Each structure stands twice: as structure tokens, then as C-alpha cells.
Amino acid sequence: MIYMEGIGLVYPDGTRALRGVDLHIERGEFCFLVGASGSGKSSLLGLIYREFVPTEGRVIVAGQDVAALPRKAVPFLRRQVGVVFQDFRLLPEKTIWENVAFALDVLGVGRKEKHHKVPISLELVGLADKGEAFPHQLSGGEQQRVSIARALVNAPPVLLADEPTGNLDPDVSWEIVQLLANIAERGTTVVVGTHDKYIVDLMRRRVVNLVQGTVVRDAKQGGSYDGT
Amino acid sequence: MEHSGLTFVLIETWTAIRRNLLITLAAIGNMTICLAILGAFALGAVNLDYLAGLQAKGAFISVYLKADADGGAIRDELYRDERVKNTEFVSKDQVLLEWAHMTGTDPSELEIIGNPYPDIIRVWVANPNDLPAVAETVGQFDGVDDVQYRKSVTDKILALSQGIKISGMMLGLLLVAGTMLIVNTTVRLTIYARRREIRIMQLVGATNWFIRMPLLCEGAFQGIIGGTLAATIVAIGYACLHSYLAQNLQFLKIVYSAQFVIAFALGLILAGTLFGVAGALFSANRYLAKT
Ligand SMILES: Nc1ncnc2c1ncn2[C@@H]1O[C@H](COP(=O)(O)OP(=O)(O)O)[C@@H](O)[C@H]1O
Numbered sequence A: 001m002i003y004m005e006g007i008g009l010v011y012p013d014g015t016r017a018l019r020g021v022d023l024h025i026e027r028g029e030f031c032f033l034v035g036a037s038g039s040g041k042s043s044l045l046g047l048i049y050r051e052f053v054p055t056e057g058r059v060i061v062a063g064q065d066v067a068a069l070p071r072k073a074v075p076f077l078r079r080q081v082g083v084v085f086q087d088f089r090l091l092p093e094k095t096i097w098e099n100v101a102f103a104l105d106v107l108g109v110g111r112k113e114k115h116h117k118v119p120i121s122l123e124l125v126g127l128a129d130k131g132e133a134f135p136h137q138l139s140g141g142e143q144q145r146v147s148i149a150r151a152l153v154n155a156p157p158v159l160l161a162d163e164p165t166g167n168l169d170p171d172v173s174w175e176i177v178q179l180l181a182n183i184a185e186r187g188t189t190v191v192v193g194t195h196d197k198y199i200v201d202l203m204r205r206r207v208v209n210l211v212q213g214t215v216v217r218d219a220k221q222g223g224s225y226d227g228t
Numbered sequence B: 001m002e003h004s005g006l007t008f009v010l011i012e013t014w015t016a017i018r019r020n021l022l023i024t025l026a027a028i029g030n031m032t033i034c035l036a037i038l039g040a041f042a043l044g045a046v047n048l049d050y051l052a053g054l055q056a057k058g059a060f061i062s063v064y065l066k067a068d069a070d071g072g073a074i075r076d077e078l079y080r081d082e083r084v085k086n087t088e089f090v091s092k093d094q095v096l097l098e099w100a101h102m103t104g105t106d107p108s109e110l111e112i113i114g115n116p117y118p119d120i121i122r123v124w125v126a127n128p129n130d131l132p133a134v135a136e137t138v139g140q141f142d143g144v145d146d147v148q149y150r151k152s153v154t155d156k157i158l159a160l161s162q163g164i165k166i167s168g169m170m171l172g173l174l175l176v177a178g179t180m181l182i183v184n185t186t187v188r189l190t191i192y193a194r195r196r197e198i199r200i201m202q203l204v205g206a207t208n209w210f211i212r213m214p215l216l217c218e219g220a221f222q223g224i225i226g227g228t229l230a231a232t233i234v235a236i237g238y239a240c241l242h243s244y245l246a247q248n249l250q251f252l253k254i255v256y257s258a259q260f261v262i263a264f265a266l267g268l269i270l271a272g273t274l275f276g277v278a279g280a281l282f283s284a285n286r287y288l289a290k291t
């Protein structure tokens, strides 16, 4: 589903963020991307949804050569790649229901389809009864669930999460990662960038370890944060 | 775009307008003034052209004949010139009568005064610009004593109209640039206020056109309201001018009909809308190119 080959990324200011990264993630796989702050996790995830274009190498996502996409095609790639961030990025003046529906609104999806899809997505993240609430009325964990619901409402084959538990307590973090793992069970390819050792070690899933922009370890399964 | 997409765009537009209400009002006010000045200049130019046209249509060359001249032969020769539209022979007696009529002199007194005038041929040309050249040619004819035409008035009006057009165009460019700058600024504020929302739109795969649409609608809204207000102000002013002239200066005619005023108002609203959309497009594109 995600295929990277010989990836290098140098930012316009000359900072090298990635070097010689080869990565292959299967459909429906759940994968941690770990490393210290500044090791290149966000940069690597950004290559997948074309936030950045690699300086070297190729990125193939859902069969598309991402770097070669014309500007006009980028929105259509983004519809196939849901993204979740540490800061949730919800719209404070919209209700939970509206926040999730927003991802459909901006694609011009009709009312009927919206009323069909939004409840399913909210149900999937366990917030079926919170549609009328506003983001500030929810806990951090609940807000992150809303952002996951929004990322999933278009049923993308790929879900990326960049430090999804960065703002959350350990037990809430655990619930969120469990939810992401469940989503992977349903066939979505999930990549989670994190430096949360506790969670990674509990999960024992595939772990790709970045150090200064290079993959130093790729534990296919039963992996841990530092290889122990 | 489905129905719900349109609803979304309209709601976003309206939210943006409400959010920046004061600035939007200021922008509309500014736009109204700019468009009103632009409209007034356009009307001035149209009317001076019209006036010059009226003058030019009436303008003719007076060919003063020598006492022994053959008027018929000269007219025949004139008609061979393609530029000449019409000629009229006026005998010296007729000229005197016209003069008497114009000045209010009693025709019975004419005997005493005597007739100082020669026979005259009046020449109308198809294109007023040909007046000087035709006059020059006729001046060479046998039997022609002198040639005169009312060059000054027509030329002055044409020059004035030209001047108005050029200065109006330059001022217009400034005003258009100003109008677009205002819209540009308000739309930039909207973008700034909505940057998080726009960011999310980009992340969930909204096309750039979908992101632009509410911004363009906001520019169009300002343009339509500004244009409508400007058109109303200028149309009312123009109607007042028309009725004042009709009562006080009847010889001064301006272009005035319901059709003309409606066409003018629609033109001004359309211009406002275009400038509004262009200003919004400019700032939207600049922002989207950066992200
Ligand atoms: N937009 C950017 N411009 C320049 N340098 C950047 C940018 N984003 C990240 N970097 C640099 O690239 C490197 C990797 O950063 P990042 O991918 O954010 O790492 P992580 O997400 O693992 O903390 C760091 O050295 C960081 O300073």
C-alpha cells in the first residue's frame, strides 16, 4: 500500500531530514514509526500525503507515484490518505457532527450520503452519542477520536497518525492506539509516528526506527521501541 | 458540485462577511466611492462624445463665392469628392434674410442696409475629421473667394472628450487597482481567520477551486453591493442633472433614456463584481501557492 525506495528529503533551508529510506507497508498493516524528536517521523509521514515532495527516491501510495502527481491531483490523493495530528485540529465553532461532516462537505457530498456516513464514523470511534457537543466539551481522548472519525469518514485505505497521543494521558493514549489497531484490523493501512515508548512496547507490533533521518531498524512484528 | 456543496460555499461566504462585518462595510464603502467616480467619468466621456457627434454632424464648410462664380459647376465638382455628403447653395439674398432672422432685424430695413454678403455654398462632409482637408481642397477651386468652417467648437469638444477619456482611464486604472486592493485585503483577512479551516480542507482533499469558491463569493458580494450602491448614486445624480438641464439649459443635451441608465447601472455592477472576484482570486491564489 505504501512503498518507498531510496528516499531522501532536504528542506529548502538545506536541512536534511531523510536519507536512503526504503520502506514497504502492506495493505491493512499496522506500523509504528519511532524515533527521537527531529529524527524525521513527521517528514516521512508528510511524504505519504504529499505535504512534502522527496528530493530523492520514489513514493508509491495506493498505486500512485506521489512525487510525480500534478498539483491538481493532490486533493484526490489526500482523499485516500486520512491524517491525524497531536493537536486534533478540530474546528471549535462546529459541533462534533459538523466537524466530521466537514470532510464530506468540502468534497461536495450530498446530504443523504452525509447522514449515512457521519454516524457510522462516529460509532466506529465510540462517540455515537456526542454528535451535538462542541470540541471544548470533550476530553482530549474524545477529541482525538473525533479527528480519527473525520479522517475515516471518506473510508481512505491509508490512515496516518503523527504523535496522536502526544497530548494524552497514558491510559487514554492506550485506548487511542487500540482504536487505531482496530481500524487496521478492518483493512486500513495505519502508520503511527510516535516517541511514546510505553505504548510501542505494550503493542508489540511492527516498529520502524528512525535515527537522524535513516531507518536503523525495522522489526516486522513483536517489535519494541528500542529493539530490546 | 452537488446541492450541499453550494450550500456549504454560501454558508462559508456569509460567515466570512459577518466575521469581518466592519471591515467588509468599509471595503464596500470604499468600493462604492471608487465605482461612483469611475461611473461619473464614464458618463462624462459618453456625453462629450455625444455632444461632439452632434456638433460634428451639424458642422459644415461655408464656401464664399466670388461675384462671377458658377455655383452649379462648383457644386458638381464638390459632389465628385467622396468625402462630401451634401451641399446647399444659398444665394446672397437668402443669407441676408437668415442674418436678419437671427438678429431680429426687420426685413423692411434690409433695403437700407444693402447686402454685404456673397453667395454661399454650404458643404457637409460624411466624416467630421475630413472638414479641414475638404476645406483646403475647395479653397483651390475657381470662383471661390474664401472658405470657413466652425472648426474650433467641434475640435475643442473632441479634444475635451479625448482629455476626459485619457484622464478618466488613468484615474480609472488607479481606482480599479484600489478597489481590487481593498477586496484583496478583506479576503486576506478572511483567509487569515480561516487558515485552520483551509488547512483542514486541504488535508481532507478539497480541491483548490472548492477552497477558493467562498473567497471569490465574498469578493463578488462586495463587488455587487458596491456596484449597486455606486450605480444608484450616479443614476440619481444623473437624473437630477438631466432634469436641471431640461429646465435651465435646454440647448445642452445629454444622453438620457431608461435603457441607457439601466445599461449603465448594470455595467457598473458587473464591473464591480469583476473587480471583486479578481481581487479575491488574487489573494486566494497567492495564499494557495504558498501552501
Ligand atoms: N518545514 C521544515 N523546514 C526545515 N526543516 C524542517 C522542517 N520540518 C522539519 N525540519 C527538520 O527536519 C528534521 C526532521 O524533522 P521532523 O520530521 O519534524 O522530525 P520528527 O517528527 O521526528 O520530530 C529536523 O531536523 C527538523 O528540524
Ligand SMILES: [Mg+2]
Residues within 6 Å of the ligand: A038, A041, A042, A043, A162, A163
Ligand atoms: Mg514530528
